[in-house]
Amino acid sequence: xxxxxxxxxxxxxxxxxxxxxxxxxxxxTAENETSLVNAHYERPxxxxxxxxxxxxxxxxxxxxxxxxSLALRERGAVVSGFDGSAGMxxxxxxxxxxxxxxxxxxxxxxxxxxxDEFDDVIASLVLHYLRDWGPPLAELRRxxxxxxxxxASVDHPFAINxxxxxxxxxxxxxxxxxxxETWTMGGQTAELSxxxxxxxxxxxxxxxxxxxxxxxHEPKPVPAARELFPDGFHLLDTFPSFLFFVLxxx
Ligand SMILES: C[S@@+](CC[C@H](N)C(=O)[O-])C[C@H]1O[C@@H](n2cnc3c(N)ncnc32)[C@H](O)[C@@H]1O
Numbered sequence: 381x382x383x384x385x386x387x388x389x390x391x392x393x394x395x396x397x398x399x400x401x402x403x404x405x406x407x408x409t410a411e412n413e414t415s416l417v418n419a420h421y422e423r424p425x426x427x428x429x430x431x432x433x434x435x436x437x438x439x440x441x442x443x444x445x446x447x448x449s450l451a452l453r454e455r456g457a458v459v460s461g462f463d464g465s466a467g468m469x470x471x472x473x474x475x476x477x478x479x480x481x482x483x484x485x486x487x488x489x490x491x492x493x494x495x496d497e498f499d500d501v502i503a504s505l506v507l508h509y510l511r512d513w514g515p516p517l518a519e520l521r522r523x524x525x526x527x528x529x530x531x532a533s534v535d536h537p538f539a540i541n542x543x544x545x546x547x548x549x550x551x552x553x554x555x556x557x558x559x560x561e562t563w564t565m566g567g568q569t570a571e572l573s574x575x576x577x578x579x580x581x582x583x584x585x586x587x588x589x590x591x592x593x594x595x596x597h598e599p600k601p602v603p604a605a606r607e608l609f610p611d612g613f614h615l616l617d618t619f620p621s622f623l624f625f626v627l628x629x630x
Contacts, residue, residue, distance in 0.1 A: 397509070397573045398464025398486040401444070405467030407566030409445035416601060416609040422533055422622055423448055425599035426504050429531050429626055433457040436499040439523060441487060442506025446472030449480070452502070460493070487516045496525040503532040505622070511558070511575050513582075517589035524629040530591060536598070536623040540576045554578050582625070591627035598623060 401408060412418040426448060430438075434456030440449045443461030445468055453459050453476070461476075462485040463469045469484050476482065485492060487503075488510060501520050510516055520530055541553045551557065556577040563572055586593055598620040606613045 398488065399466065400509075400570055400572050401463075401465035402467035402570075404563060404565055404568050404570040404572075405445070405465065405471050407564075407568035408468070409471045411565050412445060412447060416605055416612045416616065417621060418447070420605035420608070421599065421601040421616055422504060423451065424602050425597065425622075425624060426502060426531060426533060427451055427455075428599075429595075429597060429624060430500065430502065433500070437497065439493065439498045439501045439520075441501055441503040441520060442509075443472055443482070444468045444504075446475040446480075446482070448502065448504055450475055457500075460498070462487075462491070464488075487519075488512075489515075491519045491523055493523045495522055496528075497523045498528060499525060500529045500531065503530065505533055505535075507532055508534045508574050508576075509572070511556070513585040514589065517585060517591070521590050521629050526629060528629045529594075530586075530627040530629065531624065532627070533622045533624045534582070535574065535576070536620045537576060537579050537582070539619065539621050540574075542619075551576075556581055579623075582623075586625065586627055590629065592630050593625060594628050595626040596623065597626065 430452065433452055436457050438452050438457045438459050440459055440461035443449050443463050446461060449459045449461045449472065460481040461472060462483045463472065464484065464486045466484050469482055472482050473480065483492060487506060501524055503520065507513060524530065541551060544551045556575060559574050559576065561572050561574060563570055583593060601613055601616045
């Protein structure tokens with residue numbers, strides 16, 4: 381994957397960009413299936429944190445092309461998923477079948493599920509696309525039963541700040557700021573909009589939404605990836621790229 385980043389243009393940062401992945405759906409899906417960061421790092425960590433999911437009703441928020449949903453379903457969970465990109469959801473439907481409960485929904489708005497519907501919500505690598513976490517977290521909490529879990533992974537804020545320091549001007553870690561990245565994957569290119577926020581802004585948002593923080597997790601890549609990706613493995617084995625939260629809706 382190639383990625384180039386730049387500061388946002390005037391007026392582009394605030395609008396919802398939930399469909400940005402439409403132009404990257406096939407390329408992202410193919411890479412996600414086997415990449416170091418997804419297949420050997422993020423997804424195994426999410427599944428390990430979820431633990432024994434047999435019989436649990438799980439919402440895969442920002443499900444993308446459905447690889448995590450499939451793994452959860454294979455472990456006996458009853459999975460629903462949504463994504464803001466119709467292109468990504470089409471990939472998920474291809475993988476999970478016509479009967480799967482999959483919907484095109486923007487996490488920035490109301491969710492089409494009843495209160496207390498799920499035992500767990502898993503939000504893998506989606507929250508960092510949103511500027512304001514208040515309404516989305518309130519919605520995720522609403523659809524969780526009391527005692528249910530939200531397991532969320534995001535770009536590690538230290539890694540993002542460090543990456544930008546290495547490239548030039550020193551960004552302010554403590555600011556919540558937008559950045560635009562142009563990703564090229566499998567011959568497709570799309571401009572994606574990310575929001576960096578400091579760690580305390582994340583924990584404040586979770587507690588303000590009524591979640592209890594049960595664990596922070598900085599996973600390492602699975603050992604089997606060492607031989608497949610020698611360079612990338614060393615980087616991820618010695619510095620975190622993603623940060624995981626396990627939260628409870630008490
Ligand atoms: C990095 S991909 C991760 C996909 C999947 N969770 C995984 O780990 O394989 C991010 C996904 O979040 C979705 N997304 C971004 N912003 C969103 C929003 N506002 N509402 C719903 N989905 C969104 C994208 O369309 C994309 O499928």
